[in-house]
Amino acid sequence: MTQQPEVAAVLGGGSFGTAMATILAQNGHTVRLWVRDPETAAAINNDHENPRYLPGTELPEGVQASEDLIECLSGASMVFMAVPSKAFMEVLTQARDHVPEGTLVISCTKGIYADGFLLMSQLLVREWPHTRVGVLSGPNLAREIVERKFTGTVIASADADLCKRIQQALSCDYFRVYDSPDMFGVELGGALKNIYAIATGMAAAVGVGDNTRGLLITRSLAEMSRFAARMGGSPMTFLGLAGVGDLIVTCSSSLSRNYQVGYLIGQGHTVEQAVAQLGQTAEGVNTIRLVAERAREQDIYMPLASGLYEILFDGKPLPQVIARLMQGEHNHDVEFTMGSA
Ligand SMILES: NC(=O)C1=CN([C@@H]2O[C@H](COP(=O)(O)OP(=O)(O)OC[C@H]3O[C@@H](n4cnc5c(N)ncnc54)[C@H](O)[C@@H]3O)[C@@H](O)[C@H]2O)C=CC1
Numbered sequence: 506m507t508q509q510p511e512v513a514a515v516l517g518g519g520s521f522g523t524a525m526a527t528i529l530a531q532n533g534h535t536v537r538l539w540v541r542d543p544e545t546a547a548a549i550n551n552d553h554e555n556p557r558y559l560p561g562t563e564l565p566e567g568v569q570a571s572e573d574l575i576e577c578l579s580g581a582s583m584v585f586m587a588v589p590s591k592a593f594m595e596v597l598t599q600a601r602d603h604v605p606e607g608t609l610v611i612s613c614t615k616g617i618y619a620d621g622f623l624l625m626s627q628l629l630v631r632e633w634p635h636t637r638v639g640v641l642s643g644p645n646l647a648r649e650i651v652e653r654k655f656t657g658t659v660i661a662s663a664d665a666d667l668c669k670r671i672q673q674a675l676s677c678d679y680f681r682v683y684d685s686p687d688m689f690g691v692e693l694g695g696a697l698k699n700i701y702a703i704a705t706g707m708a709a710a711v712g713v714g715d716n717t718r719g720l721l722i723t724r725s726l727a728e729m730s731r732f733a734a735r736m737g738g739s740p741m742t743f744l745g746l747a748g749v750g751d752l753i754v755t756c757s758s759s760l761s762r763n764y765q766v767g768y769l770i771g772q773g774h775t776v777e778q779a780v781a782q783l784g785q786t787a788e789g790v791n792t793i794r795l796v797a798e799r800a801r802e803q804d805i806y807m808p809l810a811s812g813l814y815e816i817l818f819d820g821k822p823l824p825q826v827i828a829r830l831m832q833g834e835h836n837h838d839v840e841f842t843m844g845s846a
């Protein structure tokens with residue numbers, strides 16, 4: 506797609522921020538990638554590599570990195586937020602005075618902010634009400650994007666012009682961008698699927714069969730949809746790329762960091778050991794805690810999230826939780842067709 510070149514700031518020089526910066530630069534836009542340390546900035550600018558997060562991948566020369574947040578934001582018409590959810594609020598506070606009115610701000614972060622149980626777009630709307638907010642989510646493993654594997658994503662916002670500009674800015678021969686007006690549903694799907702990627706990683710580590718994987722992924726979708734409906738969202742959005750699409754890829758790929766954390770826990774590591782060994786972001790650990798607590802408070806039936814909470818945070822043995830899940834009360838397959846949701 507051709508269009509006017511944009512000036513884009515990408516905040517967060519981990520794997521996903523680097524992948525977004527790569528597409529934007531390849532598409533001819535001016536890109537400034539904000540990283541935290543000068544060594545990473547130098548490696549990206551001089552060696553065209555992000556050695557910690559995407560080693561071995563050559564980045565386009567157009568990806569210019571800096572540890573200076575204000576310099577990165579200067580003149581930017583669009584800002585992509587790609588820091589982990591635990592850092593999101595801090596970065597919003599740091600950057601607040603340097604993002605002019607009307608800037609497009611797109612959250613790529615798939616997590617939940619604990620204080621108030623807010624999605625990142627809800628934080629953005631609250632903290633930066635002068636900006637135009639959207640969410641990018643879908644089955645988007647960063648490593649595969651930089652390897653130019655065919656990928657689809659969703660830009661979600663009620664602001665149709667924003668969606669169009671982001672489609673134009675990011676689309677290319679290997680990256681296809683669909684739009685959705687349901688920002689809440691798209692973002693919730695991206696956050697929730699991380700829970701179930703931990704579950705399937707764990708299941709893989711203990712050697713379950715393919716039938717079991719099919720069971721687990723499908724019941725994960727049922728549980729996510731039930732939660733979304735109770736949060737006031739539309740479970741229909743979960744039929745799209747940011748729901749089923751991302752659930753399938755994250756629950757089946759050993760490239761997923763959430764899957765990897767689950768795998769390590771399934772092998773007998775504690776959650777702390779698994780996170781330390783990973784050394785990258787696995788949002789699902791925190792999301793399990795927040796979602797299981799919310800489900801308990803609001804009496805939402807979420808046996809998988811609750812079982813994971815017990816394994817990760819209460820030290821319950823995995824076989825005990827699996828046995829309870831298999832012996833639970835008999836239930837409907839697709840509950841939305843039963844009028845019970
Ligand atoms: N990696 C992937 O394939 C995808 C990741 N995402 C989402 O993108 C978000 C970021 O994930 P990744 O890039 O994968 O993480 P990562 O672990 O690869 O990198 C995290 C980056 O954030 C930076 N960071 C951490 N704390 C910070 C702070 N307080 N201030 C400034 N920068 C800080 C780190 O220095 C690092 O550059 C997550 O919410 C993740 O769910 C979304 C789609 C795909």
Ligand SMILES: O=C(CO)COP(=O)(O)O
Pocket residue numbers: 615643644645646647699702751754755760761762763764786787788
């Ligand atoms: O969100 C992702 C793919 O769409 C990346 O998943 P992980 O954070 O588990 O690596």
